[in-house]
Amino acid sequence: MAFCWSGKKIFLSTGEGRIKILSYPAFEPILKRTYEDKPFELSAHTSSCLTCTLSPTGRYLATGGSDSIITLWDTATWTCPRTLIDMVGPVRSISFSFDGSFVLGGSDEGSGLEISHAESGEHIHTVKTTGPCPVVEWHPSRYWLAYTDFAGLKIVGIEENKK
Numbered sequence: 001m002a003f004c005w006s007g008k009k010i011f012l013s014t015g016e017g018r019i020k021i022l023s024y025p026a027f028e029p030i031l032k033r034t035y036e037d038k039p040f041e042l043s044a045h046t047s048s049c050l051t052c053t054l055s056p057t058g059r060y061l062a063t064g065g066s067d068s069i070i071t072l073w074d075t076a077t078w079t080c081p082r083t084l085i086d087m088v089g090p091v092r093s094i095s096f097s098f099d100g101s102f103v104l105g106g107s108d109e110g111s112g113l114e115i116s117h118a119e120s121g122e123h124i125h126t127v128k129t130t131g132p133c134p135v136v137e138w139h140p141s142r143y144w145l146a147y148t149d150f151a152g153l154k155i156v157g158i159e160e161n162k163k
């Protein structure tokens with residue numbers, strides 16, 4: 001689950017591959033379908049939706065599922081302009097860079113982190129790891145990232161004086 005940046009909405013992932021958008025703290029559906037009185041949900045994945053996160057700019061909601069796909073949702077229209085398919089195994093965690101430009105996902109399979117450009121979906125870089133990395137997180141103000149693998153916690157990034 002993830003909160004929006006105002007704290008008034010919450011995004012809940014489901015085992016059916018959907019994302020529910022609810023008000024907080026009432027937990028009432030925010031959007032309804034216009035042609036029927038049912039809550040609007042994002043159909044994000046073909047199997048379980050395991051994680052979601054909002055970009056720092058609030059432009060995209062990223063979701064990850066057991067289908068090894070990251071979907072990016074435009075928060076203005078709630079449409080999916082792109083999917084990222086470079087992941088190996090179920091997507092357990094997702095993180096945006098501090099400026100919302102880059103996104104990466106963590107999985108408990110494979111041996112690398114795939115970094116993609118959020119706006120274009122283009123694959124940018126692979127960080128080789130010693131094993132699967134189920135937990136990933138970008139630094140809040142730099143292009144550094146932290147992840148866990150078999151060897152424990154790792155932090156990688158660009159040093160300030162070497163840009």
